[in-house]
Amino acid sequence: MCPYVSPAKKRAAVSLLVLLSTEKEDIPNKRQRIWTKAWLQDHDVLSHDNLLRELRLSSPEDYKSYLRMPEEGFDHLLSLITPYIKKEDTCMRRAITPEQRLTATLRYLATGRALQDMKFTTGISAQALGHIIPETCSAIIQCLQHDYMKFPSTTEEWLQIAESFAKTWHFPNCGGAIDGKHIRITAPPNSGSYYFNYKGFFSIVLLAVVNAQYEFLYVDIGKNGRVSDGRVIDQSSFYHKLRQNQLNLPSNSETFRGLNFAFVADDAFALHEHVLKPYPIKNLSFEKKIFNYRLSRARRVVENAFGILANRFRVLHTAINLRLDKIDVVVYACCVLHNFLRKQHGGTYLPTQAVDTEDLETGEIVPGDWRSYPAVLTNLQIGVPRNITCNAKDNRENYLRFFNGDGAVEWQNSRIV
Structure with a gap:
């Protein structure tokens, strides 16, 4: 006589038999986890x-x-x-x-x-x-x-940079040329329009100070592209120290002709007692045209530095698709490598034809090789006019008088049209 088996036990036994019978059949179809692909x-x-x-x-x-x-x-x-x-x-x-x-x-x-x-x-x-x-x-x-990217910290170091500007670009007391560019990126997750700039793409801003030899002295990377361009420099550590007089800049008793030690910039930046920018182009006098011309010659170093940087490191031609903190590191590394190659292999990395040159006899500017490629780094937007201090205005007027007086060079008048 067979022992009684409840219906529940029968169903459990059947399920176990089905599971055991199909276990071997499932093994070949089971997706195997691999450490890495064989060819890699x-x-x-x-x-x-x-x-x-x-x-x-x-x-x-x-x-x-x-x-x-x-x-x-x-x-x-x-x-x-x-x-x-x-x-x-x-x-x-x-x-x-x-x-x-x-x-x-x-x-x-x-x-x-x-x-x-x-x-x-x-x-x-x-x-x-x-x-x-x-x-x-x-x-x-x-x-x-x-x-290869040591920011000056002493008066003596600033004076060495100024000496190079005076010798190469006929601009005394200059600590560097300032400019900024938008670096294209892919939109970070959940960022909305935070990095969407006025040109219609997502970006972060690269702000730089460049010496007379096309080398980066200082870079600030990572401000979101949507921020107004005038605020880019305001939010940088460089400008904070400049306003707080913490850069150890030479005093007027140490500068040439007692003029303020200054940095040169374009219209995107505010005029400051230590930052010179061009006069507005509307209704320029001949003397102001001379000032703008002399300033633009000194500013050309930062334009060329950015042009060479983007031409050599073409990751800057793309919308960089990395995490934001990694993008900052990648862009900073490009700037440091630029300086390294400029100092160690300047003849091959930066030959004469690579940068803009000027014929002092004819006044003709020969564009550097990098200008033959499409511009990929977008300029900062021209800043909104702000209240300018009297010291800032006086400083620019002092340089205007110098360039049209004792500091004039014999060929400058022929450059003005």
């Missing part, structure tokens, strides 16, 4: 590493074009940052080498290609590149900024 594990063979080795041996110019620096510059940079980016091998896989990390980063800065695209040439996954590139840029900044 062979990046030593399938990446651009072999191409770069061949270019080193047979075509140094192509090597320089590929990474935007000569091989000796690459080797020097690699030796500096290796301790900061070197990773240890694990039992799961070999670490990506410092050389591979640096070449991937430099290629990204040189081209601005999407990470999903770059994985096919670097042999590194897009997810890994999203970590490697900002990390390597941070290491570049950490290793180079002290020697």
Whole structure:
């Protein structure tokens, strides 16, 4: 006689049999989790590493074009940052080498290609590149900024910069040329129109002070593109220290002819006792035209610095698609690398034809090579007129009299039409 089995137990037994019978059939269809794609594990063979080795041996110019620096510059940079980016091998896989990390980063800065695209040439996954590139840029900044982007902190350092401006551009007592550009970005998540600028795209602002040799002395990155351009400089640490007299600028007793030590800027910035800008173009007298011309000559260094920067690091031609803090690091690294290459390899990085030149005999300005490419960095909007202090007005008038008097140069009148 069979023992009694309740209907509930029968249903449980049937369910168990069905589960056991189908378990083996489900295994082949179950999606397997993988550590990484097989071909990415062979990046030593399938990446651009072999191409770069061949270019080193047979075509140094192509090597320089590929990474935007000569091989000796690459080797020097690699030796500096290796301790900061070197990773240890694990039992799961070999670490990506410092050389591979640096070449991937430099290629990204040189081209601005999407990470999903770059994985096919670097042999590194897009997810890994999203970590490697900002990390390597941070290491570049950490290793180079002290020697290659040191903001002056003493009166003597400011006077050295002014001497270079006076010798090269016939503009005395100048601590640098100020300008700003909009850097195009993709809209950050949930940001609305916060980064949407007056030109109709999303951006952050790069504000810079440049010396007479086209080198960045100071950069401020990250202000949202929607902010009025006049407020960009107001919110910078540079302008805060300038207003608080914390820059250790030379006093009038230390400057040439007792004129205020000053920075040159365009119409986007407010006139200040230490910031000179052009006179409005409406109803200009001949003397004011002379002042504007002399100021524009000195200002040309910052225009050329931005032009060379964007031409060499074409990530600035794109809408950078990274997290905002990573974008700041990438742009800052481009500026530091610009200075590094300018100082270490100036003849090849910045040849004469690369920047604007002026024929003092004819007055003709020969545009630099960078001007033959479409402009990609948008200018700041001309600022709204503000209340100007008497000291600021007097300072500009003093320079106007100087450039039309004792400070005149023999060829300046022929430049005015």
